[in-house]
Amino acid sequence: SSFSMPVFGQLGGQAVFYVGTGCGNxxxxxxxxxxxxxxxxxxxxxxxxxxxxHGKDKLIALHGKENIDATSKGRLVCLKIPTEYPKEQLVLDPKVEIWRNDDHIGFTSSPILVKxxxxxxxxxxxxxxxxxESGKTLWQDKQAPDQIHASPIYGDGKIYAPWFEGSFVITKPSDKKAEILSxxxxxxxxGSGVKCLAAPTILNGKVYLSTRDGLYCFGSNKSLTQQTPAKIAKPDAGPISQLQIVPAEFAIAPGQKQEFQVWGLDETGSRVSIITDGLNWQKxxxxxxxxxxxxxxxxxxxxGTVSAANNAMISAGxxxxxxxxxxxTTRGxxxxxxxxxxxxxAxxxxxxxPAGEKVNFPPLAWLGARIKWYILEKDESKVIANRLDNVLFQRTMNFFGDPEMSDYILSADVMTDGNRRIKSTVGLVNQRYLITLVGNQNILEVSSNHERVKSSVKFPIKANTWYSLKTHVKSxxxxxxxxRAKAWPRGEEEPTEWTxxxxxxxxxxxxxAGxxxxxxxxQKRVFLDNIKLNAAK
Structure with a gap:
């Protein structure tokens, strides 16, 4: 996933946007x-x-992860980008890099461009x-211990920069130095510093700053005259040259159905009209x-209406x-x-x-699970296990249930590989709550956002030992x-009380459910088996 916000533009008469992705592109x-x-x-x-x-043919991007060609983290890069809309998707060559600057590590804080x-x-x-133009660093000014999410903004000749630990700095920049105004x-x-996690907003002579604890406003009490943005004229649509299905993706539960609209688009992607006659649908x-x-x-x-029977199997296509x-096409x-x-x-x-194990992919309808889990054999039974061939997926959460469900019991048998010194964490997601056996801490934990809900009880967890985990959210x-949740060694009698x-x-x-x-x-795998999802009694 990525926190990057898209930037919109025009390319060869086509409306496009530019954005960073979770895979580093x-x-x-x-x-x-x-x-x-x-x-x-x-x-x-x-x-x-x-x-x-920057101009018609340059794009400047910042990141804070490991570089492609070095073990160092972070870089600011300027790229020469296409100015004509290509006939086929392009993969830009590294040679399009105009300059690079390794002084920068940007976690989610975004840069600003002023001239x-x-x-x-x-x-x-x-x-x-x-x-x-050159990528050369003109100056650096130490203003805070660190920065994570907040971004600066520019207005009235000044840079307004909120910092993670709770400071808000106003700077007048020049080519030689940063002059601190406030x-x-x-x-x-x-008495502690508030956490500044967002970019400020400038509106009508005031600066608005959103923090974890509240919204602050700085500026004059006087109202300034606001300018109404000019409306962009929409060009007339041309003849239909391509189709678009709405929705582009669908998800239904057993007993539900999904209807679609088919739009005819012109060569620029603008919608012309809805098409209802003469359509032919197929799987x-x-x-x-x-x-x-x-x-x-x-x-x-x-x-094109697709209907799932009450006994429909979990599936995708x-x-x-x-x-x-x-x-x-549409998929669902x-x-x-x-x-x-x-x-x-089955x-x-x-x-x-890659390790030579006999495996298969998890159910296709499990969202995003194919690249993160394998079905394999363990303890003379087929189970699902997380993949360890990509460190980016050392933490994974994957869903398979109806997002509208509530008041259900979700259970599974779970196990972590490891030893006394290192184990992993395995668990279930029930109604947006994470219920896990945390191996390295020997606890059974319930959490949502850790700053809002995080509670645990001691629970001894042995590596390579199966446990049964049962969860429920009562409203x-x-x-x-x-x-509430209960956990116990698999094969033993289920406890009467919740753990x-x-x-x-x-x-x-x-x-x-997930x-x-x-x-x-x-380093150490986790395993799940015998997953069951039922309405609470």
């Missing part, structure tokens, strides 16, 4: 159709900062000025699909519509509902992992609730 995407235009591999990890467009100067708030607490320490009611397996599967639902080949020689899934169970015994182990009429019960003032009213794994530094 900077990409250009058609804003109307979603089709990829080009990409450039910038880093080994996620690019979380917003990119900058031909780039300003960044560095991970180590410096405000840095860079020449946008340095304010923002305190919470207990579709892309030729490049690694898993050949169809969604377990009935398809009306004329209207694509649909294709054709019209006058044009076609478009039937997710798990009450009564779902999985022990993986899955053939017809693949081989009350006044909006409060209770998250942990956590009261919540405002409980999450609904949420999908699985969770955390293997620090991708």
């Amino acid at each position: 900077v990409v250009c995407v058609n804003a109307r159709t979603g089709k990829p235009v080009w990409r450039f591999q910038l880093s080994q990890g996620g690019v979380n900062s917003q990119v900058l467009l 031909d100067r780039v300003y960044t708030t560095n991970f180590t607490g410096e405000l840095i000025a860079v020449d946008a 340095h304010a320490d923002i305190k919470s009611s207990d 579709f397996i892309p030729p490049t699909a690694k898993v050949k599967a169809e969604v377990d639902a009935t398809l009306d080949t004329k209207t 694509a649909l294709k519509v054709t019209y006058k020689g044009m076609s478009a 899934r039937v997710h798990a509902g009450s009564g779902y169970s999985e022990n993986f015994e 899955v053939p182990l017809k693949m081989e992992s 009350n009429a006044d909006g409060s609730g209770e998250v 942990i019960e956590v009261p919540v003032k405002r409980v999450h009213p609904k949420g999908s 699985v969770f794994a955390f293997s620090p530094q991708a």
Whole structure:
């Protein structure tokens, strides 16, 4: 995933946006159709900062992860980007790099561009000025201990920079130095610094600053005259040359159905009209699909309505519509509902992992699970285990249930590999609450956002030992609730009482079922088996 916000522009008459991705790329995407235009591999990890467009053919990007060609972290880079819309998706060559500056580490803080100067708030607490033409650092000014999420903003000849530990600094920049005009320490009611996590906003002569503890406003009490942005004229649509299915992805539970609209688009991706007659729908397996599967639902080949029976199996697949020689696809899934169970015994182990194990992919309808989990054999049974071949996936959370579900029991058998010194964390997600056996701490923990809900009880966890884990979220009429779970060695009698019960003032009213794994530094695997999802009695 990525925190990067898109920047919109025009490319060869097409509306596009530029953004960083969680896989370390900077990409250009058609804003109307979603089709990829080009990409450039910038880093080994996620690019979380917003990119900058500089002129018609330059893009400046910042990241804080490991570099592609070095073990160092962080870099500010200027790229020469296409000025014409390509016929096919491009992968930009490293030679498009105009300059690089390794003084920068940007976690999620984004740079700003003022004429031909780039300003960044560095991970180590410096405000840095860079020449946008050469990439040369003009100056660095230490303003805080560190920086994580907040970004600076420019207005009235000044840079307004909030810092993570709770300071707000106003700087007048020049080519030679940073002149500090104001340095304010923002305190919470207990005297500690508030956490500044967002960029300020300038509006009507005032500066607004959002923090974890509240919203602050600085400036004059006088109201200034606001300018109304000029409206952009929308060009007339041309003839239909491509199709678009809405929604582009779908998810239904057993007993539900999904209807679609088919839009005709012109060559720029602008919508012309909805098409209802002359459509032909069919289930579709892309030729490049690694898993050949169809969604377990009935398809009306004329209207495109897809309906899942009450006994529909958890499944995923694509649909294709054709019209006058044009076609478009949508993909979707039937997710798990009450009564779902999985022990993986019916899955053939017809693949081989990089380590030489006989494996197969997890169910296709498990969101994002194919690259993070394997089905394999363990203790004379087929189970699901997290993959350790990519350290980026040492922590993974994957969902398979209906996001509208509530008041359900989710259970599974779980185990962590390891020894007395190092183990991993394994657990379940129930109604947006994470319930885990934390091996290295020997606890059973319930959490949501750790600053809001985090509670645990002691629970001895032995490596390579199976435990049964059962979870439930109870909701009350006044909006409060209770998250509860029980764990015990598999094969022993289930305890009558819950092992942990956590009261919540405002409980999450609904949420999908899922699985969770955390293997620090991708060292020790976790395993799950006999997953069951049922309505609470």
